[in-house]
Amino acid sequence: MPCASIPASSTSAQLTRRRITRNLVTIGELYHELTHSLSSARTSRGVVERVRERGTPGIPLNGRAVEVRDRVRGVLASWAAVVREGRGVPAPTRNTVALLAFLSHHSGWLAGHEAAEDLVAETDDLVKTAWGVLSGHTDRRMVVGPCVRPGCRGTLVAHLGTASSGGAAITCTVERGHTWTPELWHTLHETPRRAGRGTAGLTAQDIAAGWRIASGTVYWLANTHGWRRRKSGRQVYYDRDDVLATMRTRTAAAGAAP
Structure with a gap:
């Protein structure tokens, strides 16, 4: 009896899940290495870079490693929020090990999400950036x-x-x-629309780049604030006015914070 063929969509989801899982494992290993590199940073000229931790005089820290570790936690937390909203399950605390385990557990669901390719791209970038810091050649x-x-x-x-x-x-x-x-980056999408783009709206990639936030945060905001959306093929476009209204409110709230 001939074997039943596996649907292409199923195969694609399996490959995406493997890519997500692979990146999460790699990120965990690199995060561990970044932790060990915190007190031994060297610039491209071989000079030790010393950054003193606030409130702890005398402790030399690798500022770039601290920055990337914070970014890793932020990106993982944003995708955990996507899972929490989409599946109605409690997300873990903002602890890297817990976040990695949580996302790995839900990797199958994430692989079938409309933002799966964004998750892969974002974790690819985290891996590249972390390697760059550890090798001393950051892009x-x-x-x-x-x-x-x-x-x-x-x-x-x-x-x-x-x-x-x-x-x-x-x-x-x-x-x-x-x-x-940097303080004007959020205005990039408030300029007149280019010919031919009309009412296409903004993609998650547009929003993530324009406001310097993780793609996972974009999908969380879209769900939380009920952004209108439309699809063109596999691409999702969010209503420009809905996005700008949310982002203006976030910018104002951040500016008012002490």
Whole structure:
């Protein structure tokens, strides 16, 4: 008797689940290594970088490793919130080991989620960034997407440099005048829409890049605030006005916080 063929969608979900699980395991191992690297940082010139922990004078810390560890926790927590909202289950505390175990347990469900590819891409990036810190060769550039200024054919690139290298900014590869500093990044999607994009709305990737938040946080916000959405093929577009209303409220709340 011939074997029954496995549906392509099932095979794809299995592959996605394996990729998610593999990345989570790797992130756990790299996070452990980052913890051990906290007090032994060297810059590309071989000079030890010393960053003193607030309130604990005299303890040298690898500032970049601290930053990446915080980012890992933030990204994992945002995806745990997606699972919590989608499955109605309690999420673990903001502890990296617990978050990794939680997401691994729900990897099958996540593999079938509309945001599965975003989760894979985001965890891929965490792995790449962590390796960069541990090897001392961190990639400090990130392509954001096409320039939002009407008629411009350039590409926006985020430069995540330090103050000594000119600071962080999003710049256009064609027109240097098209530049946004970090405090203005959230306005990138408030500029006039480009021809042909019309009422397409904003993708999760647009929102994550424009407001510098994890993709998991985007889906959590969409569910929490009931953003209107429409699908075009496999791509989901969120209503631009709904997104901007939520983000303006978040920005105002952050500015009012002590």
